[in-house]
Amino acid sequence: MYFVKVFVTYKESVLDPQGEAVKGAVHRLGYDEIDEIRIGKYFEIKVAKSDRPVEEAIEEICDKLLANVNMETYRYEIVATEEV
Amino acid sequence: MYFVKVFVTYKESVLDPQGEAVKGAVHRLGYDEIDEIRIGKYFEIKVAKSDRPVEEAIEEICDKLLANVNMETYRYEIVATEEV
Numbered sequence: 171m172y173f174v175k176v177f178v179t180y181k182e183s184v185l186d187p188q189g190e191a192v193k194g195a196v197h198r199l200g201y202d203e204i205d206e207i208r209i210g211k212y213f214e215i216k217v218a219k220s221d222r223p224v225e226e227a228i229e230e231i232c233d234k235l236l237a238n239v240n241m242e243t244y245r246y247e248i249v250a251t252e253e254v
Numbered sequence: 255m256y257f258v259k260v261f262v263t264y265k266e267s268v269l270d271p272q273g274e275a276v277k278g279a280v281h282r283l284g285y286d287e288i289d290e291i292r293i294g295k296y297f298e299i300k301v302a303k304s305d306r307p308v309e310e311a312i313e314e315i316c317d318k319l320l321a322n323v324n325m326e327t328y329r330y331e332i333v334a335t336e337e338v
Binding site: 171177178179189192195196199201202203204205206207208209210211212213214215216217218219220222224227230231234235236 | 255261262263273276279280283285286287288290291292293294295296297298299300301302303304306308311314318319320
């Protein structure tokens, strides 16, 4: 059993209007020290052992489903490996 | 300047229907080894130095704005500290 964390974010070159809006709200609350907020998606995935390497399954799933690879980029961490 | 990563997820006791739907789609693509997917939000925040401790600002912003503390929980990591 693997526990995988996936982070999907807009590419650096892509504007993040939702993040800009949240930054505006944060400034109106008085937190002027906040310089930038960018918003992404976060997935916690539990993967059973199988014949396919976990990295291969995760990368295919990200490319096909979790990230829009035209606008977004993703990173993942395989956090814990437990023998069950 | 601080770089802070914030992860907002549903509490363990709260159902995540969006995650269930994505898991269904993943299974239809043939990745049967995926046991569970939970979806959360991910924020990358740049914070300038100020009189207020960065932890205090981040926790207040999470409580007031980024997380619905009734249903969600959050974690944060202060990743990098650069002197500018």
